[in-house]
Amino acid sequence: MSAKETPRAAALRLLEAVLGEGRMLSEETLDGLSPGDRARAQRLAVDTLRHLDKADYVLEPYLKKAPPLRAMNVLRLATVELCSGGEAHGVVNDAVNLVGASKRGQVLKGMVNAVLRRVAGEGQERWDTAPGARLPAWLRQPLLASWGTPAVRAMEARFEEVPSLDLTAKGDAAALAQALAGDLLPTGTVRLAAGAQVSALAGFAEGAFWVQDAAAALPARLLAAQPGERVLDLCAAPGGKTMQLAASGAQVVALDLSQRRMTRLRDNLARVGLTAELVVGDALDHQGRYDAILLDAPCSATGTLRRHPDLPYVRDAAAVTELVELQARMLDHALGLLGPGGRLVYCTCSLLPQEGEAQVQAALARHADLRVEAVELAGVPEAWRTEEGGIRTRPDYWPDQGGMDGFYMARLTRAGGALPL
Numbered sequence: 001m002s003a004k005e006t007p008r009a010a011a012l013r014l015l016e017a018v019l020g021e022g023r024m025l026s027e028e029t030l031d032g033l034s035p036g037d038r039a040r041a042q043r044l045a046v047d048t049l050r051h052l053d054k055a056d057y058v059l060e061p062y063l064k065k066a067p068p069l070r071a072m073n074v075l076r077l078a079t080v081e082l083c084s085g086g087e088a089h090g091v092v093n094d095a096v097n098l099v100g101a102s103k104r105g106q107v108l109k110g111m112v113n114a115v116l117r118r119v120a121g122e123g124q125e126r127w128d129t130a131p132g133a134r135l136p137a138w139l140r141q142p143l144l145a146s147w148g149t150p151a152v153r154a155m156e157a158r159f160e161e162v163p164s165l166d167l168t169a170k171g172d173a174a175a176l177a178q179a180l181a182g183d184l185l186p187t188g189t190v191r192l193a194a195g196a197q198v199s200a201l202a203g204f205a206e207g208a209f210w211v212q213d214a215a216a217a218l219p220a221r222l223l224a225a226q227p228g229e230r231v232l233d234l235c236a237a238p239g240g241k242t243m244q245l246a247a248s249g250a251q252v253v254a255l256d257l258s259q260r261r262m263t264r265l266r267d268n269l270a271r272v273g274l275t276a277e278l279v280v281g282d283a284l285d286h287q288g289r290y291d292a293i294l295l296d297a298p299c300s301a302t303g304t305l306r307r308h309p310d311l312p313y314v315r316d317a318a319a320v321t322e323l324v325e326l327q328a329r330m331l332d333h334a335l336g337l338l339g340p341g342g343r344l345v346y347c348t349c350s351l352l353p354q355e356g357e358a359q360v361q362a363a364l365a366r367h368a369d370l371r372v373e374a375v376e377l378a379g380v381p382e383a384w385r386t387e388e389g390g391i392r393t394r395p396d397y398w399p400d401q402g403g404m405d406g407f408y409m410a411r412l413t414r415a416g417g418a419l420p421l
C-alpha cells in the first residue's frame with residue numbers, strides 16, 4: 001500500500017479484498033489515507049457493493065466477454081459513481097489509470113475507456129430502470145424457503161438503500177430526539193437521516209448516546225436488567241448492548257473472545273461514562289452465577305446486510321453450519337451459568353431461522369425445564385412474536401419509518417427456578 005493511494009484506488013483495493021479474496025471490509029486497513037479520504041474510499045466501496053447487480057446490468061451490453069476481475073471491479077466502481085452523479089471526465093480518467101496501473105491491465109485501458117464513455121453517455125437510463133438486486137443463491141434460497149418471495153424481494157429492496165442512523169440514548173430518549181431533531185421510534189430508539197456525521201452530533205463527546213440499530217437495541221430491553229443485579233454479557237464486543245445493561249444500574253460482566261474488539265468496548269464505555277467488569281476469554285470456559293445473561297451469539301450477521309453489503313460475498317452456507325453448532329454449545333453453557341430464577345436472552349442478528357427460532361426450539365427440546373417468557377416489549381407489535389414466544393425483526397418491517405436490521409431474540413428461564421449451585 002502506498003502513502004499516495006487515492007480514495008478510488010483504495011476503494012478498488014477494498015473491492016478486491018471482498019470480491020477477489022473473500023475478506024470483510026472491516027478486516028482491511030486504510031492507514032495511509034487522511035480521515036476524509038478514508039471515509040470516501042469506504043463509501044465508494046460500500047456503494048459499489050450495494051449496487052453491484054445494477055452496475056453489472058448497466059455494463060452488460062458493452063462487454064463482449066467478462067474482463068478479468070480487477071478490470072471488472074474498476075468498471076463497477078466507475079459505473080456506480082457515474083450513475084450516482086459523478087463527474088464523467090474525472091471518473092473515467094481515474095478508472096483508465098487504475099486499470100493501467102498493473103502490467104496486465106495496460107492492454108485493457110482502451111476497453112475501459114470506451115465502455116465507460118458509453119456508460120457516461122447513456123448508462124443512466126439503464127441504471128434507473130434496472131431490475132432489483134438479488135442476493136447470492138446460498139443466502140437467497142434459505143430466505144425464500146423461510147419468508148417467501150414477496151418478503152425476500154422487499155428485503156432485497158431495503159439492502160439497496162442507505163440505512164438511517166439509529167441512536168440509543170444513555171438517558172431520556174425523548175429529550176435526545178428533540179435535541180437532535182430526530183424521530184423517536186416506538187421502541188425508544190432515536191432515528192436520524194442517513195449521512196449524519198456521528199462524532200459531530202451534539203452530545204457525542206459527552207457520551208449522551210451511542211450508535212445502535214433499532215432492532216439491535218431490543219435484546220437488552222427484553223432482558224430488562226435491574227439495578228444491582230449481576231448480569232453477564234457473554235459475547236459483548238464492541239459493546240452496544242453492554243452499554244444498555246450498564247446504563248440500567250446492573251453490575252455487568254462483559255466477556256468477549258476478541259482482545260481487539262474488547263479494546264473498542266473499553267473505549268465505548270469510557271466515552272459514555274459507564275462501567276463494567278471486562279473479561280477477554282472464551283464464553284465456553286467462563287464460570288459463575290448470574291441473575292441475568294445476554295447471549296448475543298456469533299452468527300451469519302445476515303440481518304445487518306443494509307449496513308454490511310460485503311457479507312453475502314464473504315460468508316457461505318458452510319460457515320453458517322459451523323456457527324449453528326457453536327451457538328447451541330454456547331446456549332447450553334450459558335444456561336448452566338444462570339442462578340436461581342435467572343433469565344437469559346438468546347439473540348442473533350441473523351435472518352436465518354436456524355440461528356434463531358430453530359435454535360431456541362432445539363434448546364427447548366434438549367432441556368425439559370426450559371421455558372420461553374413471551375413478555376411484552378414497548379413498541380413491539382404482536383405480529384413480530386414467533387411461534388415459540390421469541391421476537392423476530394426483519395429489514396422489511398417498518399417500511400415507512402426506514403426499516404431495521406434483522407434480529408431474533410427470546411427470553412428463556414428454567415421452569416423449576418432454582419438451579420443447584
Ligand SMILES: C[S@@+](CC[C@H](N)C(=O)[O-])C[C@H]1O[C@@H](n2cnc3c(N)ncnc32)[C@H](O)[C@@H]1O
Nearest residue numbers: 235236237238239240241256257258282283296
Ligand atoms: C454479534 S457479536 C457481539 C455484538 C455485541 N453484543 C454488541 O452488541 O456490540 C458476537 C461476538 O462474539 C464474539 N465471540 C465469538 N466467539 C466467541 C467465544 N467463543 N467466546 C466469546 N466471544 C466470542 C466475537 O468476538 C463477537 O464480538
